[in-house]
Amino acid sequence: MPNEIVVAGLTGAGVDTWALWIKIMAVGATATLSTLMLVFTVALYRHRDHEASVALHFSVANLCATAYVAGDIGVRVCLLDNDLRHVMIPYRLSLSAVVMSLASLFALHRVLASRVVSTRRLAAIYGTGAVISGLFWVDHPALIIASERYRITNVGVFADYGALAAPFYVACLAALVTVSVGMLRQAFRARGRLLWRMTMFGFAVFFLAGLHDMFRELGLELLPFSGLTMGCAVFQIGAFATMVLHYSHTLRERAHHDHQLRRLEDRVVRDALSGLFNRAYLEQRLDHLPPAAGGGLLFIDLDHFKGVNDRFGHDHGDRLIRAVADAIRRTVREQDIACRWGGDEFVVYLADADEAAARVVVERLLRAFRHLQLDSTPNLDVGASVGFAALRDEDWRATLQRADQALYQAKAEGRNRLAVG
Numbered sequence: 001m002p003n004e005i006v007v008a009g010l011t012g013a014g015v016d017t018w019a020l021w022i023k024i025m026a027v028g029a030t031a032t033l034s035t036l037m038l039v040f041t042v043a044l045y046r047h048r049d050h051e052a053s054v055a056l057h058f059s060v061a062n063l064c065a066t067a068y069v070a071g072d073i074g075v076r077v078c079l080l081d082n083d084l085r086h087v088m089i090p091y092r093l094s095l096s097a098v099v100m101s102l103a104s105l106f107a108l109h110r111v112l113a114s115r116v117v118s119t120r121r122l123a124a125i126y127g128t129g130a131v132i133s134g135l136f137w138v139d140h141p142a143l144i145i146a147s148e149r150y151r152i153t154n155v156g157v158f159a160d161y162g163a164l165a166a167p168f169y170v171a172c173l174a175a176l177v178t179v180s181v182g183m184l185r186q187a188f189r190a191r192g193r194l195l196w197r198m199t200m201f202g203f204a205v206f207f208l209a210g211l212h213d214m215f216r217e218l219g220l221e222l223l224p225f226s227g228l229t230m231g232c233a234v235f236q237i238g239a240f241a242t243m244v245l246h247y248s249h250t251l252r253e254r255a256h257h258d259h260q261l262r263r264l265e266d267r268v269v270r271d272a273l274s275g276l277f278n279r280a281y282l283e284q285r286l287d288h289l290p291p292a293a294g295g296g297l298l299f300i301d302l303d304h305f306k307g308v309n310d311r312f313g314h315d316h317g318d319r320l321i322r323a324v325a326d327a328i329r330r331t332v333r334e335q336d337i338a339c340r341w342g343g344d345e346f347v348v349y350l351a352d353a354d355e356a357a358a359r360v361v362v363e364r365l366l367r368a369f370r371h372l373q374l375d376s377t378p379n380l381d382v383g384a385s386v387g388f389a390a391l392r393d394e395d396w397r398a399t400l401q402r403a404d405q406a407l408y409q410a411k412a413e414g415r416n417r418l419a420v421g
């Protein structure tokens, strides 16, 4: 009677129901982790990260481990459901998943050992795994699983093995030993790196669990439960942590790299003393203005700046230039482009501004210059002469020339004022 066999086979239906629920929750969690790891892998590929292929084989190994646990659950559900006719389906799925997991670990080991592994070689590894997995599904006494027959003992379901079972298990053991020894060597070389330590921990637990379950299948029961499910869980947690650590490390490196790049770009387009854009940058922006662009150019020249240098020294003059630049930056809008043209001269491109708007801006600028503070000396009373010219249907250089002429007119009219060209 199948029913009696099942009840006799399971050590208390209640306890096993709990175990089943825990396994179902575990498979949910590991499936989520595996999916997240795949997302990480895709992100690494998109960033052309050199570790992307490592992450890919890791992810596949973890998906297979999840499939293994899911198959194990299927076997138990069949038993609890008394559906003994279908019990071999999840059983075979489990075994296939373990073999595919081994194949991906092998691929991972190869990739870690030499970085560049040919696609053909990787295909051969996964292909061999797929062929062996396929053999589980064929009923033949010469193959790994002899037939649809199985035994139920007090620890679980065991298929009847065919002639290929013994060499198959020896080959699996050899593959596991090769992978683990190779990985442990790599971990030793990468000493001190938390990443690989965690990976190794996951592998070691996975390996020991696999060994334990193999002995169990052969009738030598060391622990009264299957170790592989637990091994898979530990392996996946370790692998997930590895991926997160690896990815955060990659992101940190990238952020640092981007920061350096921005600083370099800044150096190219900015004036070192004032922090405003430099002349070359403004020229390049003006060269690329659309033909119908409005606005105009302000040419600003500080009044009697030579006297400041002469009386207080060059350093003081430099600080004054910086303070003036800050005032300009604070006064103009985001879409305007302010640059230090050279010496004590500044040019500002005022986007979409006519003469009236320019007058308002210049008024604000001259007021800000008057109230500049340096070394806690309030109201330095800095003056500047400004020329403005609106952009017309002409080369911007002609507009700048008009602004320059207006500036000289402002100087001639008594300084600290605006003149329009």
Ligand SMILES: Nc1nc2c(ncn2[C@@H]2O[C@H](COP(=O)(O)OP(=O)(O)OP(=O)(O)O)[C@@H](O)[C@H]2O)c(=O)[nH]1
Pocket: 273, 301, 302, 303, 304, 305, 306, 307, 309, 313, 314, 315, 316, 317, 318, 321, 342, 343, 344, 411
């Ligand atoms: N501190 C400092 N001074 C500079 C710098 N570049 C140019 N200068 C000085 O700025 C002064 C510019 O003076 P001018 O604009 O020709 O004359 P000014 O004294 O401002 O007189 P007006 O423009 O006629 O009102 C010169 O003395 C330059 O040596 C700089 O980077 N730092």
